[in-house]
Amino acid sequence: MNQEPLFNRLKCNECFDYTVKEKDTLFDLLRRYELSILELKEANPGCDVFSLKKGQVLTICKSADADKHSEGYILKRDENLSSVAQKFNQSIVALLKANPHLRPLEIQEGISIKVPE
Numbered sequence: 001m002n003q004e005p006l007f008n009r010l011k012c013n014e015c016f017d018y019t020v021k022e023k024d025t026l027f028d029l030l031r032r033y034e035l036s037i038l039e040l041k042e043a044n045p046g047c048d049v050f051s052l053k054k055g056q057v058l059t060i061c062k063s064a065d066a067d068k069h070s071e072g073y074i075l076k077r078d079e080n081l082s083s084v085a086q087k088f089n090q091s092i093v094a095l096l097k098a099n100p101h102l103r104p105l106e107i108q109e110g111i112s113i114k115v116p117e
Contacts (some may be wrong), residue, residue, distance in 0.1 A: 015061040020053045072112030
């Protein structure tokens with residue numbers, strides 16, 4: 001299997017190659033680079049992102065429309081969409097509409113979400 005990722009870098013604002021380290025996990029990479037699984041898979045077609053191996057080269061990209069984390073609120077320990085919605089006087093639906101990239105398994109401490117004004 002070719003370890004060199006293929007991706008149309010024209011679709012990205014920022015792309016770089018990342019070499020998987022021994023203790024890296026999929027969750028760590030998604031959280032560190034504020035990506036969804038879909039974004040990582042699209043940037044690395046033909047690569048099984050669910051079984052990362054030390055030395056594997058992945059392309060990490062922020063999509064051109066990914067202004068999604070630029071002015072976000074960072075979730076704190078024990079916060080969830082409901083508590084953030086209440087804190088900012090918003091509905092959960094409004095938060096979900098403002099964060100179409102958000103995946104249910106990614107809603108946890110440390111992620112950045114947009115809060116509508």
